[in-house]
Amino acid sequence: MSPNFLSSFAVGTAYPTNYNRARLTMSDLTKMIDKAAQTILKSNYVIALVGAGMSVESGIPPFRGPGGLWTKYGEPDGLSFERFLDDPKVWWESYAKQEGYVKELVETIEAAKPNAAHYALTKLEQLGVLKHIISQNVDNLHVRAGSKELSEIHGNMFKLRCIACHQRYEMDEISKDVLPPHCPCGGLVKTDGVMFGEPIPPRVLDRCQEETERCDCMILIGTSGTVYPAAGFPSTAKYRGATLIEVNPYETPFTNICQIVLRAPAAECFPLVVERIKKLKAR
Ligand code: ZN
Numbered sequence: 689m690s691p692n693f694l695s696s697f698a699v700g701t702a703y704p705t706n707y708n709r710a711r712l713t714m715s716d717l718t719k720m721i722d723k724a725a726q727t728i729l730k731s732n733y734v735i736a737l738v739g740a741g742m743s744v745e746s747g748i749p750p751f752r753g754p755g756g757l758w759t760k761y762g763e764p765d766g767l768s769f770e771r772f773l774d775d776p777k778v779w780w781e782s783y784a785k786q787e788g789y790v791k792e793l794v795e796t797i798e799a800a801k802p803n804a805a806h807y808a809l810t811k812l813e814q815l816g817v818l819k820h821i822i823s824q825n826v827d828n829l830h831v832r833a834g835s836k837e838l839s840e841i842h843g844n845m846f847k848l849r850c851i852a853c854h855q856r857y858e859m860d861e862i863s864k865d866v867l868p869p870h871c872p873c874g875g876l877v878k879t880d881g882v883m884f885g886e887p888i889p890p891r892v893l894d895r896c897q898e899e900t901e902r903c904d905c906m907i908l909i910g911t912s913g914t915v916y917p918a919a920g921f922p923s924t925a926k927y928r929g930a931t932l933i934e935v936n937p938y939e940t941p942f943t944n945i946c947q948i949v950l951r952a953p954a955a956e957c958f959p960l961v962v963e964r965i966k967k968l969k970a971r
Pocket of ligand 1: 850851852855871872873
């Protein structure tokens with residue numbers, strides 16, 4: 689690992705693929721998996737907070753760090769939303785052409801598939817154990833894996849949203865014959881993915897806050913704790929007495945406040961947690 693790489697990772701901007709595999713021994717990990725399963729099962733209201741690491745395990749590069757889209761194409765200047773508002777017609781025309789990182793992002797995400805951890809979360813929801821997922825990812829993989837109780841805090845790049853009434857639409861539900869598209873309420877329609885400089889839509893933010901305050905167990909999967917407001921949810925939950933479980937191959941700013949840490953890729957270890965829960969439930 690180059691010193692460069694280390695320093696970028698230290699501030700949470702990289703999500704490398706050549707991670708140092710679990711420092712725990714296999715038997716330590718098995719014990720932790722059992723402990724996580726027991727804890728989840730005895731909790732009343734379990735939610736998951738999911739970050740980019742989960743998508744990385746599905747082959748989607750992170751925005752920042754080696755191989756990241758911003759690294760290749762340059763990080764947006766924080767004015768994306770302002771630019772959209774300045775001239776939504778021009779924005780939509782350029783979006784329709786799908787050039788640069790938009791093209792690469794769409795192609796990569798369309799080719800990606802939910803991984804075993806996405807399916808394990810769906811299974812946990814179907815078992816009646818997991819009550820909600822707050823995902824920071826825009827890639828639609830939770831939906832494709834079948835999860836229902838989901839807040840996509842940064843939106844979903846395959847959906848549309850009205851900036852006046854905040855209603856979300858499927859891509860083909862709103863005509864794009866005339867650009868920019870409009871909502872039946874008269875409001876301007878944009879893609880649902882939250883842009884730089886755009887406030888999180890109030891509906892989803894309120895829901896995330898309610899779920900955070902309600903949970904007594906929060907599972908943190910692949911989230912590096914650098915993007916707010918989601919990065920604030922674990923400490924809020926902890927303050928209100930929730931147990932925090934971290935599933936991440938890397939140490940994060942949350943590690944110190946988590947009671948249980950599974951230091952391994954989510955797709956490898958989280959399905960084992962759910963299998964264990966199934967067995968314990970069947971007893
Ligand atoms: Zn509307």
